[in-house]
Amino acid sequence: MSRMGTNNHNIIWRTLSYLSPYKKEFVFAGLLLVAATGIGFLQPLVIQEITDKGMMAQDISVLRRAVLALAILVLLGQVIEMAQTRLFVNVHNRTYSHIFLQTFRKLLGLKKSYFEDRNNAEILSCLQTDVSQVASITDRYTVMSISHVFRIASGIVGLLLISWKLTVIVLAMVPVKILLVRRFSKRQEKAIDNMIESNRDFSQWFGDNLEGIDEIKLWGLFESRDRVFREKLDGILRLQKGNAMIDAWNILLESLLEWSVTILLYLVGGLLICSGSLTIGAVFAFVSYSWYVTGPVSALLNLKMYFARILPSARRLFKFLGQETEQDGGKGKVKTQPPRLEFKDVTFAYNEKQPILKGASFRVEPGEKIAIIGRNGSGKSTILNLLLRFYAPDSGSITADGVPISQLALNEYRALFSVVSQEPYLFLGDITENVNLTGRASQERLKVALETSGMANYAERMPEGVKTQIGRNGARLSGGEKQKLAVARALLKDAPIVIFDEATSGFDVESDAYLHDVVVNRMAGKSVIMITHRYKNLEGMDRVYRLENGQVAII
Numbered sequence: 001m002s003r004m005g006t007n008n009h010n011i012i013w014r015t016l017s018y019l020s021p022y023k024k025e026f027v028f029a030g031l032l033l034v035a036a037t038g039i040g041f042l043q044p045l046v047i048q049e050i051t052d053k054g055m056m057a058q059d060i061s062v063l064r065r066a067v068l069a070l071a072i073l074v075l076l077g078q079v080i081e082m083a084q085t086r087l088f089v090n091v092h093n094r095t096y097s098h099i100f101l102q103t104f105r106k107l108l109g110l111k112k113s114y115f116e117d118r119n120n121a122e123i124l125s126c127l128q129t130d131v132s133q134v135a136s137i138t139d140r141y142t143v144m145s146i147s148h149v150f151r152i153a154s155g156i157v158g159l160l161l162i163s164w165k166l167t168v169i170v171l172a173m174v175p176v177k178i179l180l181v182r183r184f185s186k187r188q189e190k191a192i193d194n195m196i197e198s199n200r201d202f203s204q205w206f207g208d209n210l211e212g213i214d215e216i217k218l219w220g221l222f223e224s225r226d227r228v229f230r231e232k233l234d235g236i237l238r239l240q241k242g243n244a245m246i247d248a249w250n251i252l253l254e255s256l257l258e259w260s261v262t263i264l265l266y267l268v269g270g271l272l273i274c275s276g277s278l279t280i281g282a283v284f285a286f287v288s289y290s291w292y293v294t295g296p297v298s299a300l301l302n303l304k305m306y307f308a309r310i311l312p313s314a315r316r317l318f319k320f321l322g323q324e325t326e327q328d329g330g331k332g333k334v335k336t337q338p339p340r341l342e343f344k345d346v347t348f349a350y351n352e353k354q355p356i357l358k359g360a361s362f363r364v365e366p367g368e369k370i371a372i373i374g375r376n377g378s379g380k381s382t383i384l385n386l387l388l389r390f391y392a393p394d395s396g397s398i399t400a401d402g403v404p405i406s407q408l409a410l411n412e413y414r415a416l417f418s419v420v421s422q423e424p425y426l427f428l429g430d431i432t433e434n435v436n437l438t439g440r441a442s443q444e445r446l447k448v449a450l451e452t453s454g455m456a457n458y459a460e461r462m463p464e465g466v467k468t469q470i471g472r473n474g475a476r477l478s479g480g481e482k483q484k485l486a487v488a489r490a491l492l493k494d495a496p497i498v499i500f501d502e503a504t505s506g507f508d509v510e511s512d513a514y515l516h517d518v519v520v521n522r523m524a525g526k527s528v529i530m531i532t533h534r535y536k537n538l539e540g541m542d543r544v545y546r547l548e549n550g551q552v553a554i555i
């Protein structure tokens with residue numbers, strides 16, 4: 001078997017493994033199935049009874065009894081149908097939420113680098129498509145295809161009971177259908193693969209436009225964006241059409257095949273009636289049984305088509321689930337809070353061609369306040385990325401109280417830091433919700449944080465004070481207000497190490513001086529790492545480091 005084939009089988013097995021928690025449900029579904037198959041088996045026999053012994057023999061009492069039996073069978077069949085639908089909707093919903101939760105948890109644990117190449121629209125669109133495609137294996141259609149085996153078996157028994165000659169005609173369709181499915185499923189898998197890739201590309205492009213909506217307006221990019229939109233959409237629609245046509249051809253040929261069988265049956269059946277070998281009722285019952293075989297055989301073989309539709313999404317989803325997550329190295333704990341931090345001979349490059357740190361060494365003693373300065377692009381934020389374990393150094397060591405930080409439990413380690421970045425992310429909601437992120441801080445502490453950061457003064461002037469909705473990523477706040485809010489957030493967290501990464505670049509002169517005073521004089525016992533381009537902010541720092549040519553020097 002080819003490697004591709006083996007891979008596909010692995011993916012199908014892995015997809016099917018999502019069904020394993022529902023053994024009880026499947027046993028119940030199996031019982032319903034047996035009942036439905038029994039009913040299905042009896043119906044043509046009852047119709048044969050109505051036709052031959054009721055209508056043809058003009059026996060009213062047989063007719064009445066048989067019609068009543070048929071009505072009961074139909075009713076029972078519908079009740080079973082309803083029970084099956086309920087069962088499968090439940091199984092489908094549980095599988096869907098299981099896969100989506102698994103994906104969401106994975107997403108939150110992924111490395112920062114994963115998010116650098118993708119935007120939100122693209123991530124959401126891909127995950128939604130893939131999760132719903134993979135969860136569709138629990139659709140009634142797929143699972144019930146198994147029932148077709150029963151139906152086919154009961155159908156064949158019924159056929160053989162009436163005429164083996166006609167049975168051969170019915171079964172002759174199977175190899176033809178196998179050939180058709182083999183041809184179409186390969187094409188369909190390729191078409192779906194192209195389609196999900198185009199959709200991914202489209203979502204990425206679409207999301208990028210929304211992120212850059214101000215630039216589109218300011219630079220008058222409507223026309224060019226409009227043109228690209230039409231091109232991309234045309235491409236997607238073309239692929240959708242191609243895919244729909246593959247489906248349509250499959251259905252058309254399948255229907256032609258089934259009708260050919262039925263027409264042949266009428267012809268040969270008619271001849272057998274004329275020769276007196278079969279009754280009219282028997283031929284009608286035979287035609288009904290033949291539908292038990294032809295339809296389900298098609299449905300069963302179409303499973304290959306069905307998996308061809310799921311495969312590209314399943315492949316992408318499993319690749320996503322296999323992405324590297326952040327390393328949570330261990331259970332180590334720091335001895336002191338704040339711990340002594342030390343970079344020793346650290347080298348690091350985002351890519352091999354451009355080393356950023358080349359043997360950087362520096363330390364932050366517990367309770368010390370240090371500043372790091374350096375030109376744009378010299379690697380200051382990179383140092384923080386390494387310290388916060390968003391990236392790992394290529395060589396050298398970063399330790400907290402002498403323990404390599406990679407050996408500390410990640411959540412506990414990050415809990416040591418309050419970080420205020422230059423462009424903090426603000427969640428949808430009001431000011432309070434954005435400062436009290438965990439929702440667990442008391443009102444008094446919240447008030448102090450808002451006042452100390454200077455945010456309280458600004459919030460007072462807003463329409464609903466601290467309950468004012470700030471919009472998407474703080475769109476209704478000024479740059480300085482956003483940063484103040486982020487400072488309040490960090491103060492409320494009250495972590496032993498506070499990091500300011502050009503955190504006050506948007507502050508006016510008075511606010512900056514005020515916050516600097518808070519940092520220098522009112523953060524006793526806390527370690528502070530400040531990255532700044534403002535020389536005024538270096539006053540009162542215990543030590544100032546300059547980052548140059550990938551190395552750190554004290555100045």
Ligand SMILES: Nc1ncnc2c1ncn2[C@@H]1O[C@H](COP(=O)(O)OP(=O)(O)OP(=O)(O)O)[C@@H](O)[C@H]1O
Nearest residue numbers: 116350351356374375376377378379380381382383
């Ligand atoms: N995720 C990344 N992938 C690849 N290269 C990166 C990445 N982040 C930063 N860089 C590159 O690394 C270098 C250092 O970036 P860094 O953000 O650490 O500089 P910085 O000193 O903080 O600059 P600034 O003062 O402008 O904020 C830059 O040349 C930048 O292009």
